Amino acid sequence: MSKLKYERPFIKKMMVGMLDKTGVQSEYTPFTHIDGNAVKELIRKYGSPVFIMSETQIRSNYQTAVRAFSTRYPKVQFAWSYKTHYNNAICRIFHQEGSWAEVVSGFEYQKALNNGVPGNQIIFNGPDKKEEELRQAVANDSLIHIDHFEELYLLISVCSTLEKKAQVSIRVNMDTGIYPIWDRFGFNYENGQAWTALQKIAASNVLSLAGLHTHIGTFMLSTNAYAVAAKKLSSLAHHCKTDLNIIVKYIDLGGGFPGNNTLKGAIGTLQLPTVDEFAEAISSAILNAGFQSSELPMLILESGRLLVDDTGYLLGTVLANKKLSDGRKATIMDFGVNILFTSFWYDHKISPAQEVTPYQEDTVLYGPLCMNIDIVREHVSLPLLNRGDHVVVHKVGAYNMTQWMQFISMRPAIVLIDPQGTSHVIRKREDLTYLEQLEQIPAHLK
Numbered sequence: 055m056s057k058l059k060y061e062r063p064f065i066k067k068m069m070v071g072m073l074d075k076t077g078v079q080s081e082y083t084p085f086t087h088i089d090g091n092a093v094k095e096l097i098r099k100y101g102s103p104v105f106i107m108s109e110t111q112i113r114s115n116y117q118t119a120v121r122a123f124s125t126r127y128p129k130v131q132f133a134w135s136y137k138t139h140y141n142n143a144i145c146r147i148f149h150q151e152g153s154w155a156e157v158v159s160g161f162e163y164q165k166a167l168n169n170g171v172p173g174n175q176i177i178f179n180g181p182d183k184k185e186e187e188l189r190q191a192v193a194n195d196s197l198i199h200i201d202h203f204e205e206l207y208l209l210i211s212v213c214s215t216l217e218k219k220a221q222v223s224i225r226v227n228m229d230t231g232i233y234p235i236w237d238r239f240g241f242n243y244e245n246g247q248a249w250t251a252l253q254k255i256a257a258s259n260v261l262s263l264a265g266l267h268t269h270i271g272t273f274m275l276s277t278n279a280y281a282v283a284a285k286k287l288s289s290l291a292h293h294c295k296t297d298l299n300i301i302v303k304y305i306d307l308g309g310g311f312p313g314n315n316t317l318k319g320a321i322g323t324l325q326l327p328t329v330d331e332f333a334e335a336i337s338s339a340i341l342n343a344g345f346q347s348s349e350l351p352m353l354i355l356e357s358g359r360l361l362v363d364d365t366g367y368l369l370g371t372v373l374a375n376k377k378l379s380d381g382r383k384a385t386i387m388d389f390g391v392n393i394l395f396t397s398f399w400y401d402h403k404i405s406p407a408q409e410v411t412p413y414q415e416d417t418v419l420y421g422p423l424c425m426n427i428d429i430v431r432e433h434v435s436l437p438l439l440n441r442g443d444h445v446v447v448h449k450v451g452a453y454n455m456t457q458w459m460q461f462i463s464m465r466p467a468i469v470l471i472d473p474q475g476t477s478h479v480i481r482k483r484e485d486l487t488y489l490e491q492l493e494q495i496p497a498h499l500k
């Protein structure tokens with residue numbers, strides 16, 4: 055007869071449907087399957103921890119966002135923000151759906167080309183574009199979004215040796231009523247720098263002004279901020295026509311729409327605007343800005359987190375439980391902030407992956423790193439979990455798989471579940487060979 059597992063005694067008043075201190079109902083319903091795949095089986099096959107991405111959810115999010123905008127505005131184009139998740143398989147899903155690429159570095163630019171994106175459908179953003187990268191972008195007719203005057207002058211000198219015009223836009227920063235203003239990127243609208251940059255572009259005979267760009271922030275909760283941004287870029291576009299005789303072909307409002315996640319410190323659930331509400335604010339602002347219908351600019355969006363945050367899961371395993379000196383319970387997991395960077399700003403929802411006791415208690419969730427700040431949740435109400443039990447962390451698809459690092463433990467595999475429910479490794483789990491491949495030992499240490 056097998057011995058029953060010991061479970062320490064625990065007393066708690068049972069109150070069904072009780073709310074916790076923040077007015078949120080605690081989440082302890084077991085979450086056992088992702089797109090038809092059992093969590094236990096995924097961990098058995100791919101190890102723990104492991105990231106799981108849902109292709110079905112990515113496609114559905116993309117189509118929902120495109121529909122929200124294209125039903126309200128005639129010319130809409132999305133460009134996938136590579137830095138949000140630049141695994142090639144993920145990027146290719148977006149490109150198959152019709153998305154262009156938005157990159158902020160030379161290697162991301164190369165990835166987009168390798169993923170088959172035509173040069174003129176790559177938007178090149180960011181403050182650090184190397185001369186060689188600019189040369190390639192000009193040759194490929196990519197849309198170069200200029201960040202500062204030094205880059206503008208460098209681009210002019212690059213073009214003069216290429217005998218080709220560069221397709222450019224400027225990044226504009228502005229007061230949209232959201233503070234602090236992200237004014238370190240691009241040219242300021244209110245102080246006239248943006249206009250000066252546009253005049254310099256118009257005066258050069260090697261730059262061709264194609265569009266105007268802004269990216270006002272991230273996890274933005276105000277639809278009005280986007281309406282203000284759209285109005286200000288539209289007004290710049292009008293000046294380009296009247297004063298510089300240039301018709302601006304596109305207005306790019308960047309990314310920044312919030313994923314449906316819980317910001318740390320938020321009391322209860324924040325009422326996030328829907329993508330329809332953002333689309334309504336933006337498209338009405340441009341449609342009301344007085345463009346002739348034949349000169350209506352294309353609207354470009356570079357949404358990142360909105361499209362992938364809820365498509366990613368992190369599966370992990372309980373290592374141990376302990377009692378802290380102040381009496382609180384602590385649970386140690388096999389994943390930490392090294393692979394879950396967003397736990398610095400989100401209270402990620404965490405579910406047990408198997409049937410649980412009806413009891414729950416306040417717990418601090420730690421990762422496995424030998425580092426005091428390795429805290430996944432400072433305060434979460436969870437049922438009793440024992441060593442070997444599995445958990446699912448929700449909505450981890452944005453930024454974690456690009457900002458992760460192999461501090462103390464290496465990066466786990468990423469697995470994609472396709473729309474038929476078949477799972478595919480899209481990035482292998484790292485090993486020591488991978489970690490050491492760039493190291494070199496000087497002769498005197500051999």
Ligand SMILES: *Cc1c(COP(=O)(O)O)cnc(C)c1O
Nearest residue numbers: 135269272309310356357358359
């Ligand atoms: C990061 C970034 C995005 C994507 O931002 P989200 O907040 O994830 O939508 C879009 N455009 C630019 C220029 C960016 O730097």
